[in-house]
Amino acid sequence: xxxxxxxxxxxxxxxxxxxxxxxxxxxxxxxxxxxxxxxxxxxxxxxxxxxxxxxxxxxxxxxxxxxxxxxxxxxxxxxxxxxxxxxxxxxxxxxxxxxxxxxxxxxxxxxxxxxxxxxxxxxxxxxxxxxxxxxxxxxxxxxxxxxxxxxxxxxxxxxxxxxxxxxxxxxxxxxxxxxxxxxxxxxxxxxxxxxxxxxxxxxxxxxxxxxxxxxxxxxxxxxxxxxxxxxxxxxxxxxxxxxxxxxxxxxxxxxxxxxxxxxxxxxxxxxxxxxxxxxxxxxxxxxxxxxxxxxxxxx
Ligand code: SF4
Numbered sequence: 213x214x215x216x217x218x219x220x221x222x223x224x225x226x227x228x229x230x231x232x233x234x235x236x237x238x239x240x241x242x243x244x245x246x247x248x249x250x251x252x253x254x255x256x257x258x259x260x261x262x263x264x265x266x267x268x269x270x271x272x273x274x275x276x277x278x279x280x281x282x283x284x285x286x287x288x289x290x291x292x293x294x295x296x297x298x299x300x301x302x303x304x305x306x307x308x309x310x311x312x313x314x315x316x317x318x319x320x321x322x323x324x325x326x327x328x329x330x331x332x333x334x335x336x337x338x339x340x341x342x343x344x345x346x347x348x349x350x351x352x353x354x355x356x357x358x359x360x361x362x363x364x365x366x367x368x369x370x371x372x373x374x375x376x377x378x379x380x381x382x383x384x385x386x387x388x389x390x391x392x393x394x395x396x397x398x399x400x401x402x403x404x405x406x407x408x409x410x411x412x413x414x415x416x417x418x419x420x421x422x423x424x425x426x427x428x429x430x431x432x433x434x435x436x437x438x439x440x441x442x443x444x445x446x447x448x449x450x451x452x453x454x455x456x457x458x459x460x461x462x463x464x465x466x467x468x469x470x471x472x473x474x475x476x477x478x479x480x481x482x483x484x485x486x487x488x489x490x491x492x493x494x495x496x497x498x499x500x501x502x503x504x505x506x507x508x509x510x511x
Contacts, residue, residue, distance in 0.1 A: 213499065215296070219304060221499040222297055226308035226355070228511035229503070230285060231315040233357050233491040234277040237268060238505035240426040241402075241488045244463045248400055248453070257458035264453070264486055279487045282318040283359030285309050285340040288423060292350025296497055301353070302342055309333070309340050321362075343416070351497040354504075356423050359489040367393035370406075370415040370480035382407060382479045383442060389481055390446060395455035402426065402484035403446065403465045409473035414480035421466035422484045423492075430467050439465045453486065463488070 213221070237245075249261040271278035287305055291298055312318055313334045322336035323329065334340070369389055373381045386405060394401055406417025429436035443465040452458025463486075472478065484490070492504040503509040 218296055218499055219300060222495065223304045223308050223311065225493070225495060225499065225501050225511060226305060227311035227315055229355075229491065229493050229501075230308060230312035230357050231318070232503075232506075232509065232511055233489050234279075234282045234312075234316050234318060234359060235271050235275065236506060236509070237278065237487065237489065238491055239507055240505070241463065241486075241490075242268070244426045245400070245486060248460050248463065251459045252453075254458065256456050257452050260453035260456055260458075277316055277318070278489075279361065280319060281361040281363065282316060282321065283361040283489070284321050284365075285312075285318075285334055286343070286358045286360050286419075287340055288343045288345075288356040288358070288420065290345045290347055290354040292347045292352050294349070294351040294497070295353045296351070297353075305340055305342060306335050309335050343420075352494060354492060354494050356490060356492050358419075358423065361485060361487070364397040364401075364483055364485035364488075366396045367483045368415075368418075368481060370411045370418070370478065372411050372414075373477040373479060375475050375477060377477065379407075379438070379477070382477065383438075383445075385479050386442060386481055387445065390451075390461070390483075391449065394451060394461070394483065397483045398485035398487065399451045399455050400453055400460055400463045400486055401446075401451075402463045402488050403442070404480075404482040404484070405442075405465065405467045406469070406478075406480035406482075407467065407472065408470040408478045408480075409476050411478050411480070413470050414478035415482075416480070417468040417470060418480035418482040421468040422482055422488070423490055424466050424468075426464045428466070430469075432469075435467050435469060439467050 322331045404418040404421035406414040408414040446461045451461035
């Protein structure tokens, strides 16, 4: 395959992958929703969960997006230094989003800030958003796509706490925000928390925490314990599916951290909704792909 053919294959895979993500939940999110549905016995909670599963079935049957808000497209790229298209990934991803917008179809969600104009193809200044990680000595690329819907982005926030507020301050910050705005994000929620020394690092880590598989834990046992405690506490609030009360509030709580400045504790918060459209694909140097988040999916 020459460079031109490689490029065309890569764009085609990424366009189909992005459109597919709008129509099918990843395996872990689907399994968690099933688990939470089984724990409910009130009429209202079971009706809402059953409506979600009906929605997923209809989306699959009709080959349509599972939510009308297909979000702003964000890619988290882990690219090997020897991946043949490393110089062209950004250009290819912009083209892939334009094609996915037609293929999906995806709602037009890119509004240029100072022109107040919708671009009509989900591509705009710095959108699709691309986050880069360089992987030495590798010839493959792994790419997460995340569809950042309006409702699920709305509770997002970040702040630098005074050091004396401690990690208790982090917990208070999270609970205040979820009890004030969580309902906007179509619960049950996936809660991503970033803890760091400055606000932009904490905010970015909170979004990266949403990329982790549900059921995974922070690599530090104390971090994992804090995740479990916050999850248990948020579930005590019983926000329920759609915010209409139920046995649980969240699908999970994920924390990612970076070593902080001694005098600051920055905390970032991002939320994912029940329709948590996050997918992971691996593409090798021969442009062969594997969808890691959706086992066996063929694009
Ligand atoms: S919060 Fe999620 S499920 Fe609700 S409208 Fe937005 S994208 Fe759709």
